[in-house]
Amino acid sequence: MILRSHARTAVLSMVTTLALGTLGAAPAEAAAAACSAAPDTKSAARVHGWGTPVWCDEFEDEYLDSADWVFYDSPGHAGKGRRTSQELYLGNGALYLHGLPDGTTAGLGARHAQSYGRWETRIRLYRGAGAYRPMALLWPNGGGGGEYSATREEIDFMGVYNDPSRQRADFFLETPKGGHELGYADVDMTKWHTYAVENSPAGVVGYLDGREWFRSSHSTRSPMSLCLQLDWFPGEGSNGEAWMEVDWVRIYPMNAGGDG
Numbered sequence: 001m002i003l004r005s006h007a008r009t010a011v012l013s014m015v016t017t018l019a020l021g022t023l024g025a026a027p028a029e030a031a032a033a034a035c036s037a038a039p040d041t042k043s044a045a046r047v048h049g050w051g052t053p054v055w056c057d058e059f060e061d062e063y064l065d066s067a068d069w070v071f072y073d074s075p076g077h078a079g080k081g082r083r084t085s086q087e088l089y090l091g092n093g094a095l096y097l098h099g100l101p102d103g104t105t106a107g108l109g110a111r112h113a114q115s116y117g118r119w120e121t122r123i124r125l126y127r128g129a130g131a132y133r134p135m136a137l138l139w140p141n142g143g144g145g146g147e148y149s150a151t152r153e154e155i156d157f158m159g160v161y162n163d164p165s166r167q168r169a170d171f172f173l174e175t176p177k178g179g180h181e182l183g184y185a186d187v188d189m190t191k192w193h194t195y196a197v198e199n200s201p202a203g204v205v206g207y208l209d210g211r212e213w214f215r216s217s218h219s220t221r222s223p224m225s226l227c228l229q230l231d232w233f234p235g236e237g238s239n240g241e242a243w244m245e246v247d248w249v250r251i252y253p254m255n256a257g258g259d260g
Helices: 009-019 028-034 044-048
Strands: 055-057 069-071 088-091 094-099 107-110 117-125 132-140 154-159 168-175 179-186 193-200 203-208 211-216 224-232 242-253
Touching: 044 117, 044 193, 044 203, 094 224, 117 132, 117 154, 117 224, 132 193, 132 242, 154 193, 168 203, 168 211, 179 211, 224 242
Parallel strands: none
Antiparallel strands: 055 242, 069 107, 088 094, 094 242, 107 224, 117 193, 117 242, 132 154, 132 224, 154 168, 168 179, 193 203, 203 211
């Protein structure tokens, strides 16, 4: 498990500065109750009536549990840099992923996988190195540790590619039969937004603040895990540090409310 107290003093000070006054810690019973329903009107789950999640993480506890998460400890994307749990931090009811200028960064994947369903997360980014790509994605079981998945399946339902100002959200879909499909939206990602995706036999739909912004008739078929990654692409953007702040994540079954 990743304990809140494992954060180094200097970095924890920066985390506190970034988050201070924006998110208050909720009592444990309130956090548990919040898991039963979508928490705000800009949630796709609330707008489209997805019902009760099968699993969520509010990041209100004192630790991240290894029973729920796979913590990356490996070379970074395409073998560049290093992913380590030492750059994961908890504070003020949020999870932070931190990337250092030398490519030491963080990533983790939920152990709760399903082939079809709905996934949603609330994220805020900070202006930072263009060489870092903040990502919320679906990847076959085990997390997005490699350059390509074994099944060639991937759904990036929140990505940033070489944009240090964090003003453009990218959507990426890769399926064995459908090839590569891309979408994007101009949005200030330094403010809080919810990002969601629905994967069904009929196709993939992406949502930004509850509104559809991507649709494809292709979809993935393998059991998929929700992953949070801060990926390093040296030489493909400005150098430096990067931060990614995650308020919560939720997973819904395909038949939970809505029209699915």
